[in-house]
Amino acid sequence: MVTVPMVLLLGFLSARSVAVGSANPWYAALAKPELTPPDWVFPIAWSILYVLLGVALAMIIH
Template sequence: MMTNKNKWKMIRSIAVPLIGGTIAGVLATRSAKAKYQHLERPKFAPPSWVFPVAWTSLYTTMGIAKYQFDQKSQKGSLQTYGDITYSTQLGLNYLWSFLFFRWNLRGTALVDAMLLWTSVNLNTYYFYRKSKLAGTLMLPYAAWVSYAVALNYATW
């Protein structure tokens, strides 16, 4: 049974990526839908409505993964590396929207996306080493970022 303390930890773990992603999205992509419609997109590009649905799901899942990772009581380098890669991938994730939509820096956004891909995969590895559930919960995010890199490249 989950204690009240653990419920709040889980809520916080989910809220951090959801709120951060929402703030970054609102600030960076105010006219993203219109810009996206005018971009020369590859045939495999999804309709614009897919992005908020996908990101809401992914941010929620990554928050649950972070909670699961933090629940395993193990201090040391694995915890540190997991925390660093988690924070890094969140920062790169938030930055991408500004680079791609707000500042129209498609090439720089692609570099960011490749760094994001690397940090997400490292983060998934560290999470999995400590908690198989946490690592597994990160797999849809890793897959989506792989797709996003291809989409960013094709758009650039």
């Protein structure tokens, strides 16, 4: 299952190429609702999503 690490690496590299979350002044200046999750939730959620995308790609290929 080389697709899962490949998709994770692609997501990691694309995230490193832009300022994300509170490091992005535009995002930090937005008026966010009270139900907005804290910044530490996003890396966990995106990691889970990228693993699932890799599994889905592996299922499509095979």
